[in-house]
Amino acid sequence: MSSPDSRGRFGNFGGRFVPEALMPACLELESAFVEAWNDPTFVDEYQRVLREFAGRPTPVTHLERLSERLGINLYAKREDLAHTGSHKINNVIGQTLLTQRMGKHRVIAETGAGQHGVATATAAARLGLECTVYMGEVDTVRQSLNVFRMELLGATVVPVTAGSRTLKDAVNEAMREWVACVDDTHYCLGSVMGPHPFPWMVREFQSIIGREALGQMRDLGVDPPDLVVACVGGGSNAAGIFAGFANSSARLVGIEAAGGAAVAGGSPGVLHGMQSLLIQDEFGQIEEAHSISAGLDYPGIGPEHAHLAEIGRAEYHPIGDEDVLDALALLSEMEGIIPALESAHAVAWIAREAGHGIPKGSSVLLNLSGRGDKDVAQVRAMLRGES
Amino acid sequence: MSSPDSRGRFGNFGGRFVPEALMPACLELESAFVEAWNDPTFVDEYQRVLREFAGRPTPVTHLERLSERLGINLYAKREDLAHTGSHKINNVIGQTLLTQRMGKHRVIAETGAGQHGVATATAAARLGLECTVYMGEVDTVRQSLNVFRMELLGATVVPVTAGSRTLKDAVNEAMREWVACVDDTHYCLGSVMGPHPFPWMVREFQSIIGREALGQMRDLGVDPPDLVVACVGGGSNAAGIFAGFANSSARLVGIEAAGGAAVAGGSPGVLHGMQSLLIQDEFGQIEEAHSISAGLDYPGIGPEHAHLAEIGRAEYHPIGDEDVLDALALLSEMEGIIPALESAHAVAWIAREAGHGIPKGSSVLLNLSGRGDKDVAQVRAMLRGES
Amino acid sequence: MKSLESQLRGLRDAGRKALVPYFMGGLTPDWTRHVEAAVHAGADAVEIGVPFSDPMMDGVVIQGAALRALAAGTTLDSICADLERLSTSVPLVAMTYYNVFLHYGLERSAGKLQASGISGAIVPDLTIEEADGWRAACRDHDVATVFLVAPSTPPDRIRLIGAATEGFAYASARMAVTGGSSGEGAGERVVRQVRDVSTVPTYIGIGIGTPDQARAAALVSDGVIVGSALVQVILDGGGASEVEGFVRSFREAIDGPRA
Amino acid sequence: MKSLESQLRGLRDAGRKALVPYFMGGLTPDWTRHVEAAVHAGADAVEIGVPFSDPMMDGVVIQGAALRALAAGTTLDSICADLERLSTSVPLVAMTYYNVFLHYGLERSAGKLQASGISGAIVPDLTIEEADGWRAACRDHDVATVFLVAPSTPPDRIRLIGAATEGFAYASARMAVTGGSSGEGAGERVVRQVRDVSTVPTYIGIGIGTPDQARAAALVSDGVIVGSALVQVILDGGGASEVEGFVRSFREAIDGPRA
């Protein structure tokens, strides 16, 4: 995957649509990132922290029993084993180091279910940065344990009472607050979304997933796999793993929640500082996404994904809630890995398409973006409600 | 640390105190383990699974901010990053592979809070072994999410209604059930306890922690650290890390929960198939342990630890509940790592003794045996109850 | 129709400090009567908010108003239809987020605005770098595109914005979203910086909530924009007469004691 | 006092199948009256359980009895004190877990048993490998150590146990803890295997819950041990007369029809 153009465009998508007050910060961030990313000292430190603190490299696991069941050769890149339980840590380690380098002493972040908030609070604690996390009020109630987790990590959680009081509004609110504190505060955005340079920077910080996986698959003699499959909320874990295989012959597949399928059900638009694909009504009002998994409950998709979809380099498919629970149980029972509900979307698509959209015998690399521990209470409630 | 004698004795402790019906299984297990452990094919597979499935090696993290605060040089071996969230996975990977090798198709296990149960269910799922977990009825209620987790992983959880209906009784019950199904079933014991060869075998399966840590500390230029500190329930994580440093000059320190301090407050006795130190009343009735952390809520200690205490090679100190919450918050806030309540005992001792029992400037290796996610709800409730 | 900018330059040339109240289109069924009341009370131009689901640059008051208007079924079309009822001579400036226009179609939006008598547009999430397409569409329809300048905007960027903005330059007094009143007011400095590089009228907005604030801002600029405080009056149930009183109090403060 | 083994060999030589009921010491205040009732009904020896907090070899019935006895304050001392009230001629065999004796002191425990008229001990978690210290203590006090043989015990180990056990060999009929009735009965095979290597009397226990089971077991062994079923009678509120009736029914089944 290549760098965006000078305006932060990936083809027709991307750019920078922010209040003028934030433009200097976006420009400062862009140049700080470019400079840091070209500075071996910074890159070394970023990699060292990922290795010594966050547990990288994460392994690739050959899912032997499930492979046999599905008639394909299935491998999982184990982001569930990264510190805090998902790939989110890769990005926040990068951004907090950059915050420090920019001489700022505080970060703010948005969070939906709390994964990115917990990751940000974690990375901030490690460096002694102040941290404030904006979280829709509805989510603070649904995910009160994650609120407590962030507080334990020393962060302040601010419930957002605007709009639908969920993730979308938390992003709006974080942007608003950033306007007021942009001098000493970095906005640590959680996915490959938002204004340039975020979609690019976050992809770069996540591309370690793909780089590791490429080498690991080579070591396993699968070079490249026939398919690389990842779930897509904003799209950071997908972008991270795709980055390793974009120049290969692998089919790149992103799986969106059916209730937030910006590629299958969206249209071009501008939200949260970026031009991309969004689900919106006929007047351009953004619709609320609805998914069983909080991390995919986002009405948009990162601009680079919109571009990859447009040029046909990657394909994006929706998966409905009903298939996700089954997939979660399947992976748990067959392989001893309880996936995050988000990641279970990718599992569900693979399980459904094996032998159909995925020819028998294919080698498939699944990005297991996170662990399901955070979701177990919800899954239990849903299974009980259903049965 | 050396092998036990032919009766499974570490000095005055250990041995094999089981119903005669189980003797053949214990003997079979001993010889199967000895044979497997000397078979490079087995050891390779065990190591491969730990690497590719469980995420080993886990890193050693230099806790920079806490080091500075405490005036020591503090490092953490990050078992919290192992699959399922603690060191327990190391042991169950070994035992389930051994189960398969012995031609058995089923495992049973005891569990307290559920960590070992979840780990066992995980490893069993990976191999397609049947799995039944015995869990005190009180604990199935307290830790109902872990019950569901095990069920998701395909295991059957049996509530134990005998006795105090907690961990101690779950072990009794698992032993009883093992009598009835010993032909096709392996008892996958969760710590360095029970009849020979369990204490030895589990230590061997956990010694990968110490072997890794030794090399990692060398790479960090700390060879050896002045102290190696681990929490002790049965003592498997402590035994695992001690194994790497027993032949070094490092002080080995085990931290028990004050309410289950078998070294500080116990006396020699026989329970669960082993001779060791136990907390018991004047008539040899075993007392219930009481700890904030379910994993340390055990009235005994592994026999090798009793031996190390007796010969003075390791020291064991109790830490009370009240210090544990503070330590958990300290590590969370200063380093972005929420430790398990069990591991927080070791943190608490280090925080208390830095500059006192631990001379300023010492290098200290903490075994961070598990992550605190499982405990967050409990910690919140306790902090709210207090404030 | 005269262009927005020539009208506003005319005001300045006449020595009149512009007072620009903000209304959320569709907030109440009779919202156009509020506009009329404001004009009656001395407004020189009116900003008309077209509600958007995700108003990133707005504080709680205007957010609330937008949600209420949306819930009432407000759309760009309905606002434009409502405007047919409005008879006023002052310039109207639409304020909304880029997606509303983008989704409606840039060309179609600009045409719609023009047809409804709107001669300018403020799109706070549309920066000069991304505005080419929109400006081209506006040019064909005599719609001015107003850009903002923030306290954080560096001089070289102010030069670009000063050159790009049409109608007036919107000088944000604060590093804040609408309604924000905390932080230091930097309106005077921002206006001065714009004037250094451009002759466009420069109005201060963001955080002008009281007549006193308006007077102070008007002293150092060419006009003031009053948004959240006025919208709050309407959210609190105020009707045309409250609006008129509110706007009049600002007018009087700006114009100074008559006596 | 004659040794346990000579007494039990004597029974066998006399052609009598031994009936050995089990009582949990301290289960009720009058538990020794239950023992007497059993003897009255034809028990040839009595097993007396000393309750332990963690009875790994016991099923729910005896676990429950142990906990109840412990809650009532039962200790090795209290049981021995109670036994002073007991007047009976049949041998008494203590049954408990190793920790009870270990903690009390091996020597002291053996002495205590002897002083209370107990001539044997069954310690189900004490295997022959670990028993040296205990046996040495017992030897000094004429206390026999009874070992168990399980269906899973291999022939070479049966040989060792056959040589080590004193008083009798306890042949477990099942791979189960006390009270266990599921699984195949293997008592007959186990007894045969013990007899192949030893002349010690061999009794079948574990899962003997009905007179019919007792009769069948007695046909192929030298005696039967009845535990959980009898303890259940007492847990259900049965007194001395129920105990007597229960034991008598087993006695009659074992001895066969009198008529």
Ligand SMILES: Cc1ncc(COP(=O)(O)O)c(C=O)c1O
């Ligand atoms: C485990 C996991 N996977 C995926 C996502 C979706 O984010 P993204 O699409 O940026 O990877 C989240 C977001 O919270 C997550 O927690």
Ligand SMILES: Cc1ncc(COP(=O)(O)O)c(C=O)c1O
């Ligand atoms: C995280 C953690 N640490 C420590 C322990 C105690 O076990 P051990 O002493 O065997 O390491 C447990 C047991 O559940 C645990 O979960």
